[in-house]
Amino acid sequence: MLVLSATSAFGQLSSASLNGVVRDSTGAVLPNASVVLRNADTGVERNTVSNGVGNYVFTDIPPGRYTLKVTAPSFTTKQVSEFVLAVNQTATIDVSLAPGAQAEVVSVEATSEQLQASTAELGTVIATKQVNDLPLNGRNFTQLLSLTPGVSPISVSQNNMGGRSGGFAAPIAEGSSFSFPSINGATNRSNYFLTDGMNNFAAFLSTYAVPPIIDAIQEFKVVSHADSAEFSSVLGGVVNVVTKSGSNQFHGSAWEYLRNDAFDSRDAFLLPGNKKPAFRQNQFGASIGGPVDLPTLRNNTFFYFAYQGFRYSQPISANILVPTATQLAGDFSALCTAGFTNGVCNNPAQQIYNPFTTARSSSSSSGFTRQPFANNIITSNLIDSRLVGFIQKVYPPAGAYNAATNSNAVDTDPNTQSQNEYNVRIDHTFGQKDSVWFRYSRIESTVVSPNNGNLPGLLKNDAIPGRNWGGNWVHTFSPSLQLQALYSRTKVSDNGVTKMKGVDATAVDQAAGFSPDFASNFSGTSGWLLPSLGLGNNLVSGGEIIQKTPQATDNHQFSLTLTKLKGSHTFTMGGSYITSVFSSPISYESLGFSSTQTNDTNGNGGHSLASLLLGVIDNANRRNVNEKTRLGGLVSGFFQDSWKATSSLTVNYGLRYDLTLIPPYGTIDTIGQQGGIETGDPNYTTGTYVLQYPPPPCSVRGVAPCIPSIMLDASGNAVACNPATQPCLPPGTLPPHVVVDPRGRISHNTYTNFGPHLGFAYRLGESMVLRGGAGVVYDNWAAVSQMSQNIEGDWPGIGQLIATSLNKPGTGTAPNGPPTVTAQNPFAGSGSAGIPAPTPFNSGGVNWFYDPNIKNAYAYQFNFGIQRQLNSTTTVTGSYVGSLTHRANIGGMYNTALTPSPAPNPQSRALFPYMIASFYDRSVGFADYHAFQMTLNKRFSSGLAYQVAYTFSKALDENDGWFGAEGKNVVDPYYPRASLSPAGYDLPHILTVNTVYQLPIGQGERFSTKSHAVDYVLGHWQVNGILTVRSGQRYSVTDGEDQANTGNTGWAGYEQANLVGDPNSGSCPSQNGLPGLPAHSRGCWFNISAFAKPKFGTYGNLRPDAFQAQRYWNIDFSIFRQFPLWNESRHLEFRAEAFNLFNTVIFGTPHSDINSPSNFGLVTSAANSARVMQFGLRLVF
Template sequence: MKKLLLLSIALLLCSVSGLAQEFRANVTGRVADPAGAAVANATITVRNTSTNETATVTTNAEGSYKVPFLKPGLYTFTVEANGFKKYQRDNQELQVGQNATIDITLEVGAASETVTITADAPLLEEAKADRGNVIENRRIVELPLNARNPFMLATLTPGITFNGPAIYQRPFDNGAIADWSINGGLNRSNEFLLDGAPNNSIQGGNNLAYVPPVDAVGEFKIITNSYDAQYGRSAGGVVNVQIKSGGNQFHGSLYEFYRRNWLDSNYLFSNFRNLPAGRFRKADGTLEKAEHFLDQYGGVISGPVWIPKIYNGRDKTFFLFNYEGYREGTPNPQVITVPTDAFRTGDFTQYKTAAGQQIRIFDPLSANAANNNTRQQFSCNGVLNVICPNRINPIAQKLMALYPKANTTPVTGDPWRNNFADIPNIANDKFKNWIFKIDQNFGEKDKIFFRYGYNNRAEIRWTNGITEGPAQDGQLPLNRVNYTGVADWVRTISSTTVFNLRVSSNRYIEESRFQDGLGYDASQLGFPSGLISQLPVKMFPRFEFSDFINLGRGTFGREVTNVYSVQPNLSVAKGTHSLRFGADIRYQQYARQNAANAGLRLTFDRTFTQEIFNRADVLSGSSIASALIGAPIGGNIDNNVFPIYMAKYYAPWFQDDWKISRKLTLNFGVRWDFNNPGVERYNRINFGFDTTTVNPANARIDRTKLINGNQILGGLGFAKDGQAAVNRDNNNFQPRIGFAYKLTDKTVVRGGYGRYYVNPVGAPGYPNNGFSVQTPFVASNDSNRTPIANSLANPFPQGVLRPGGSSVGAETFLGLGFSYSNTTFIVPKVDNYSLGIQRQLPWNIAAEVSYVGSHTYDAQSAYGGINEPSLAFRDRCDVTKGGNRAVCDELLPNPFQGVAGFSGARFTSATLSRFELSRPFPQFGGITALELNEGKVWYNSFQTMVNKRFSRGLSVSGTYTFSKTIEEAIQQPGTQDSTASYIDDIAKIKNHSLAFSDRPHRFTTSGVWELPFGKGRKFLSGANKWADILVGGWQASGLYIFNSGRPWQLPANVDVVDPNYNQVDRKRFVNGVQFFQGVRPCVAQYATTTTGGVTTYNRDAQGRLVPVLLAYSVAAGCTAPSFIIREPFTTRTTAVRDYKVRRPSYEQLDLNFSKTFRLTEKFKFQFRAEAYNLFNTPQYDERAYNTTPTDPEFGSINKNNVRQSNFPRFWQLGFKLLF
């Protein structure tokens, strides 16, 4: 009965309601006589001066009126009433999404008399509590806009933090340009709209989909606090872009924007290597040109549809068409590490630290019971640290030959690091983009428009310095394609009732390929043909090396998102109430083809060549040495299903904007989201993890070998027909309330509260365990004391696993780790609130000061401790608590060895460690629960905004935000800071720290200034033709942004032991190279002593562990540690981030100088010179401070090696022909 009632309500609302996210303007007001009494039945006619479209309404008994669904632009208002003079208001500007209040006072007199005024657009918002910013067309077109992506102008709004890299803000960087946090909301959890229709993609974690060309954009509005129920599916931020419509006059332009090397400043990277701009150094020492170029060109035309002698569409049919092309080659200079020639042959005699200490390599096969498992240092013919040729694996030899040769010597740091530099690394991008829109005016009753857009991006970019052959890595290429369409109908039912229906469709495709690697036969490297024949995809494998660059791409895929929406809407004016009923209905499809590591992946690190098998140290081990002896540490072969997810979303809503008096307006609204979790078309998803069921494998194992001797419990569940991975959450009720109170004619106080339910980022993608299966590489059968023989030559001797789907039930993934979704997941919610005051100042200036806050609840989080041993057990192994690591490392008989259905080490190894067998579900590896609801965010801010509307040739806008954002147990999507919900899963310690997006200070300013010289200007207005050509028609515009640095993410493998670890001289020099120092480089490791193959920890007289500073810390002048490297099995207590250390702040100034020449009455030519990053201020690489505690550069930025994540100063020339 309950479901039937809900369905009936939804159908009823859909029959009369629904446009969410309206982009057009609404006008409300009151018509009064000179005494202030209401004038009823006055006729109000509103005419668009561009298209002559009209709308007519009459006032009610209270003198109130409402005119909804007006396209942004200039209008003429005419008011007529018996006994009063005719009133005409010209040049009334309406902006995108505006709710304008226009009160009109009539003069007594004859109707034949007309009172005409020229309107000034309202500077204050008197009818709504919503906060935000409108970027009008003048600023969109005239401000210097890098790569001409209009969405990036949203960052000129207070409360908005852009979290993506500054170098990727182009219209086809769909993922990076979605990295926004608005008023402390979750990253990538904002709603992007195009003409009011959804413009988000599921792919990539809520990517921004279609980005229109700048010249097609009319205006756009950023709503940072909305208390209007028409908005939803967001953490509170909405960006609504309106595409221009044609008018009765033909308008258009042709344009070209041009960049070349000779207009560029040098990269920070190249400056520190004394390389001229646009040059790189080849291996032979000569300089070669690395050309940077950009051409962004296109044209736009709009006007009436006019076919001579056949059809004249003036006042009726209008069109707009814009095409844009983009071609760019961008140098991405980088410094990376490749094996030296000596390393490739097994000679590690020069494998040393920056302080000259030998880094030793050890033979894992030299340890045995006779010598108490003590590894011996490699030696060949009496020379230590050399691997003899007969020990070098032939496959590894072939891999070494694929590396490029070192071509530079590092100035600082370890002498073998950062030895391959000055790569031109040209990233090539090709992009085409077009959009078409047609409007039809059938009269005052009916209006429709249709808009369709398409763009396509192709990128080729290398990331490992290899540009030919199968070992390349990078985007090879990456393709992104967008299709977007919308149809919209407005029907005027009466002077008080208007109906609107919008239908839209978006399709987003992202495809990554590996052209030179696909089809590669890995038997050429020496892998067995029997293994190659089992691979899901025949391709060059992926090889990963710690401390060195990787070989091979190892993945390709194609992901498609379809979003269909239906949005009806009914607007009713009733007395002093402006009522709106709506529903937002969407259907989403997400298809994912991910062939990651389908062609074999192997990883190498120091483990098998370090001195002690279970304790890393800075003075032993090498991933290259491990590879040479044929000892990988990990790897896998993925056999993935290609799922198709589907999700439905329904959101009925109601809004009442009640004008209680001429001074006070209240906004009431309510919205109810039915955010159905996604289902997979063929039910290929899991449904939870059952912790109580007896696993069927229990009958096949030797339970006497289990530590507790009990039955083994637990197993994965599977979705039934049409079932999602999580249960549906129907309790998403969202109240909204706001007010606007007019204290005086020039002062308005506004405030409000609104609850939002956030679209879960990444949904509806859920785990497909069993339908996708990963064949794990087993490196060792004795917990990494020794590698399995011939593990590189035959890495998967048991063959490649095939997906069994749900057929094996709870036995799925026996011996393996996995993730599953929490079945009781609920949709995260956020409460937004604000209180502010607006004031109109002289010279067409409006200022606003506000308190703005938000609180996010039930945000997505993850817990990786489902299958971890107890804290009490781990404490027995915690050396900092007096425990002994040997307790956890002790090898015990393996009850799962050889048991059918098991994979990995649990199947092959005769023993397992006591730690592994102490897991609650020992038949599995690590288990992570996803979609938990433990995340919280707190945001508080003080925000100011000052706007001077364009007048007397000048418009200026400025904002300042002072804020603090704290998070708990959050998994922030789409960022380079991968925050764990828990800093210690076993101890169940949640992360509670500053948010990665916390920027306490943020300031922006922008402006457009028509220089007051030449004809029609203040100075030299009488200049002759040649003088005017020289000094007239000039315009300057610019924007400036300053951000505090984001908090540094502390590494997980150190404990902070000195609260003053951040008190350090920020700049230091080593061998003439400047470092930006974030923390004290004072790192210690607990001292140990190895006797007879037994390693023990040194303790002082009080039994405390003895920390010993690393050699580079001593050389840096440290006398006491600030950080201590954590030992295995210890409890982490240090938060992910704190307020003490931030990455460097970021600021950038962009300027444009343009000159417009009038060629004829209808044609103009504009020349533009635009400077981006005028002061050449670097923004350091997103990796920021070095986070490897054993590296001498720990806690610092080495300006000799770091890349900047913004561009250096680029000048761009622009040429536009306008008509």
């Protein structure tokens, strides 16, 4: 009897394993039988013998095609014909030998599709044929992740575009599709990427570091919910890509792929009269693999090399809106289309007001009133001519206004990208006991982008090198004992500079009167930088940035795994250490202007440009930091046993320990530098500010970071030292509520992350398996690197200053109504003159802080399923999959008022009134996921392969990600359970179907004319496709104001609207004399009358992400024509690929801020791209 089944490969996620039992014809086990495994491509053989209970095992087998031979004295030889071993698979071949002469060989066949009969893990292999032939826009492998059940392609992360235009991950190709999915209900950041089992992970943004070349990929697999303790370091999926190895024959390919705007369809949301964006794209390369044919290396050493180049150019013609000369002269009369009565606009929403006339008033709901500017004209004596000069120097002059595009200027800077990628792999076998391989992957990318939609002439130049290399050594001590050692290195840098062409920033900034402590004195550049002006009202913005990142990703990986076969047990144990370090000096500054400062104080009227002319700012930001972290990473150890309890039952159990070493911020060499080690972080649980490494007094160092001289006011709060009024405290005295961490670090590691795992697989006959498993898994990587550097430049430094809601009547910067903070020096008193503010508890202290006691999220994961083999190549699998996540991240504005109320001064209702509200992350959240997942899988045979994957699921969480910047915002951070609702990546229904089909026409096929010439013309066609159907994306209906009056003014969108009707029926109200559109139309996705603003001082009655956009469906299709050259193994291939074949328009999420009535309910973008065509030519040999 011969049975071949699959399990997870304990010890080698990137390779395969083979085991089984040798018996005689009576069923008795046969010890000491010789077992030989032979690679059909390389001819390399591996030998072992069965142990005392007849068991044998091979581990760390490169995926590929193999044969097996089993011999024993006085028994016939059993030869198992060619079968396939896939990545992360263990095949079980039980062999029965009959009595007879050993020279007699009996051949049997192994099925090419195997049941997963020894483990309960979830995972789907994407094989070589699918990787090479399915249509991929830009040939990025992450698009194939969505072919796996449980994968939601919706991303709410900051990394939903990858490193497309530079950043903290190796860039993807412009114009290509990139997937950053949620897997089995985990966040987008909760995945992990391996290449050949080696770490290939960009920890900052939680994606791959160096992209593999498609033609160098043999196959890959997404593993999740494993009952093995070895690979459980993230809550989502472990994505492992296996690269190709050479064989005894030379094989290779060369290719060219072409994209051109002439082949593509027009975007449905492109305004009439606008042309399609022009672009040119070429992707080309070559690969070759084979033996190293030298006398001492022949039949033992093999290589594979691949190169890919990418060139992209897109001339930009972006319509932008810039200030007009009339506006810069202070004339906003055109803003009022309703006409004036006695100099006041008849429409209050079109009137601008004088902020310097703000006065208290009991008759106003805000408590303040302002005087309107007569006829919306600002008097010349109030206009800041220096800021007007800045606009005139940096902004292009306004042309004629185009109402259709809401623009009066055009940005024509091109967008270009050049990439070169290399991959080389060497495999070598030293006899029967040792084998090694080494791989080196490299990418060089240069991206020059105009920041489309920003200021013309403002170009971002990113030079991004990436490296991923390492090797693996396997030593076999005996047939029952094996050791594996692995080392890898991953490093990605980003030398990013954004500068304005032809503008002298020093002269322009000084003429504008900007303080050097705001616009200069940067560590990343010797000069001044142009600040970004955030003008609102659809006006263009943008500023200069210096961000050279030598260590965006910099990791070492060390791993040892020992496998021991003893009786019916396979014991695996081992450990690994993956280092993590980050450094990124960054310099920039920005000014934000809002209509708030020139409205009537009750939300009516105002204009951001009017606020700029008056020099009255709303917010400001300055970063001047030398970001560096100390060494961190992950230390892991595990023990695992796979126990063949009976011939039908396998039980897997193990224990894993993870120690996430959160990288402490700052290094000793940054002492005295802005954004260095001398920084701090608030603790909103204890009401303290924790200093990591205290600097000397400012009287000693003279410049920040330093401890300023202070005295205490009547309330006991720290204020700037003024000896003329009262004695100052001794130099170096810390302000009240400021403490020093004696360990010299902010974060606390968690030392209790033990994760038990248990699973079983039970074979019900020869064609069905029942399996289930459960385990505790910790999220060891998600956002750890980014979080650890978020405190850079904070008090007592002035490297990172953020001020929000400036000049708002009744607040600290406008206590009596009129504004006090100017655009020229927005941080006066909060880091001016190079000295920090007296205390960290002021408006300059807002940042993306985190709880010093933050911990890894963990989940109870479980699954139960059944798999049936339908025929020799096809299986169907159905599984229930669930997880309960605890200690999930809750990010948002903390130290806001504990309850909503219309009472003034919400800060007085905060838990710690002396501390300002700020962004903050805590591990106090909860999430759960429940799903039914089904897969129908046919491996490639007889010219056909297909996979059908369906998921019916519900994913709930309280917050989708980190920093209050990813996905939905938690309504009340002190009671996150009130925000438990569908996750931003929750898609109840997901169906994907992919197929590769060689048409059976031509010589040797089912349909043949028997004429070689005719068959040559009609034959050699192949069609491929991917069908995707899924539920619509989630979105919230919000109120962009702090309507609950909790003091959460720094982050709009936490407040949910009130639902007062049925949003899915009826129509939107008529506008401009036109009838209202029905719900679920482009101009009215929901009935806007079904929503209302919450009463001031209350929360809305909705929960986040309560609604869904349009259901999504798409077909990507390709057709190939092969032209054989000499024989079938050498051919030229023409490819035509269409993405969104039928040019279907799927509406994106609508505008859903009830506080923006002009576009509330309006859909202005598509969730998919218009049809894109790609043509390719490939030479295969």
